[in-house]
């Protein structure tokens with residue numbers, strides 16, 4: 001394994017980090033009080049190593065992104081070659097580069113047949129900003145500029161930019177001034193375990209979808225341009241919708257002529273056992289957001305997939321689309337993303353997720369379902385969740401929500417394993433290269449951590 005580039009003085013790094021570095025989604029005061037950050041220095045396969053040389057199993061693939069695993073020399077070498085040949089050129093003003101063109105064609109070949117165009121960005125948030133701009137541009141070109149409202153779901157996550165945070169349905173983000181775009185509205189999320197009450201999952205799926213129809217009728221279909229949703233809400237707590245939900249959403253969007261945006265930032269590139277979550281759930285979108293697994297996180301890159309309906313309208317209408325980023329189609333990021341997709345093909349990582357690793361994870365997760373603290377386990381492919389609850393029968397949660405989840409997360413930390421807590425829902429999304437033996441190791445640790453949490457709160 002490659003060693004870090006310089007000799008690291010870990011204590012000094014922790015000191016400098018606290019002194020100078022404001023991290024994303026962090027309570028700075030609390031982080032400093034807890035002794036600062038854990039410094040990750042290198043990685044290989046599904047394992048990270050910290051500054052004290054602890055080997056940590058990464059059950060989250062970084063932030064749901066390192067699908068091909070860490071330590072891929074060919075991606076590093078390709079990046080170096082591309083940097084030598086052409087480190088940068090833009091794709092504005094009638095120019096393009098070979099990697100950006102080849103990647104656009106490759107991504108289009110993976111998308112549904114009615115998708116032939118992509119627009120590049122650098123992050124999922126930016127790609128969702130592009131979606132909003134694209135929706136408005138499309139409806140202007142289509143002669144219906146009044147279709148400006150966009151509908152999303154509560155507890156959705158679509159990024160951290162102004163558009164991303166506004167499209168998302170995260171209460172704490174909105175409280176910090178995040179819901180800044182007044183044309184964005186939110187409807188019920190398809191979270192059966194929390195909201196389903198006495199309904200069957202199938203009944204609840206239809207009820208959650210109906211909240212979209214009700215909102216469209218309230219706003220007036222002539223004013224609604226798009227609906228956005230993640231196939232599975234990731235950051236919201238790996239919320240897997242009932243089977244009835246997405247077909248009904250397809251129907252409603254078609255009925256009222258509303259563009260359907262599928263945010264595949266987490267589900268895309270194999271996570272659910274298909275190339276895209278839309279295949280797993282039968283979603284029929286007009287626009288698709290991609291990031292994370294597109295390059296397995298080796299370099300920042302994202303893309304908006306644009307269906308023929310939208311692309312042909314804006315192309316035929318003519319006129320400039322006044323939108324783009326300096327690094328849209330960055331040649332090094334595109335070259336790496338292209339090779340990343342080829343690796344996924346060569347190593348059959350999607351098939352492996354669907355046929356081997358995913359079923360193994362589901363089987364091992366099911367063993368946790370009897371635990372007194374566990375209300376539900378669920379997974380699709382290599383994305384899963386464990387709900388920690390106060391009362392298994394009534395599905396009553398702990399109060400305040402998040403305290404028990406954080407305790408459990410800290411037990412993972414102590415045992416050199418990473419699972420994330422979304423409230424009291426423990427979520428996992430390991431690299432797609434994870435082996436059954438590594439899944440066993442992860443679930444064995446999970447069981448220990450849930451036991452330890454149960455002891456902490458006096459349940460066991």
Ligand code: PMP
Pocket residue numbers: 063122123124125126128157158159160164230234235263264265266291292
């Ligand atoms: N959409 C979804 C579904 C996501 O999960 C995320 C990131 N977790 C984003 C958008 C934003 O992506 P980024 O952090 O790359 O801006």
